[in-house]
Structure formats: C-alpha cells, structure tokens
Amino acid sequence: MPTIRQILTESQRDLLIGAFNRIIPAEGDFPGAGDLGLADSLEETIGRTQQSIRMFLEGLAQIDITAVQERGMEFCRLSGADQDSTLQSVEQSHPAFFNELKRQCYNGYYTHPLPQELIGYSRPEPSEYRPMPFDESLLEPQKQRAPFWRQV
16 A cells, blocks of 8 residues: 655644634534544645645645734634634635635545544445446437437
C-alpha cells in the first residue's frame, strides 16, 4: 500500500482541522469535520497535482494572513466567531480556493463512515450488492430507429 506523501506542516494541518471544524461544526452526536481526520485524505487528493498543492498551500497561508491582518492573531488562536469572519473574508477574496476547500470538506465528511452511520445510511456489503441483469428489451426502440450517423 502506498504511503501518503506529507504535504502539510503540522501548523498547516492544525489550521485545516480548525477550518474544517468551522465549515461543518460538531453538533449533538455529530463530530466536526476536522475531528474526523480528513486532513490525510485531503493531502492524498491534493498531492495528485502541483496545481492543487499550490492552491491549498497558498490558500491556507491566506487564511492565517487574513486572521492576523483582521484580528491580530493566527487563525487557530481566534474565537469561533472570529474564525468564521476570517473564513468569510477568504471566501470573498479567494473564491476558487475556498470553494475547493468546502468541496473537499463536504466530500470527506459525508463519505466518512461515522457521519453516514449517524444519518442512518448503511453501505451495502460487496457480497450483498448484486446488480440487476440488464433488460435488453430496453434497446428495442433504438434498434428500430434509422441510423442517425453518417457512414464514412
């Protein structure tokens, strides 16, 4: 099994966990997105292209820069409300990064087994999944049509 290439520093991982926890905060029995260990899957995903790596490294840096400029301290040291405000500023100033950050957060969260279990979704076991045989009669109308392409 290939090992995940570590792209993020420890402080970047902490910032990412904090941002994920603000995008999908813990509520009731549901954990926050950052608490599910989604940083590993994000690193694997963004590690596929240099463009993704660059976008996330620059985007995470921008979150901290914005936090310091607007609130006088690093993102991870801010209150929840100030973190939300910082993320809203980054969303406005760097929409491509922020949209990808949100997408990765939601994808990671809702494909994780724990939230799926909590919302009552159960994945079928591979042995339980048996696709229905294909009904070839569904092709009959297409077979009856005149060709809609041109012979070359």
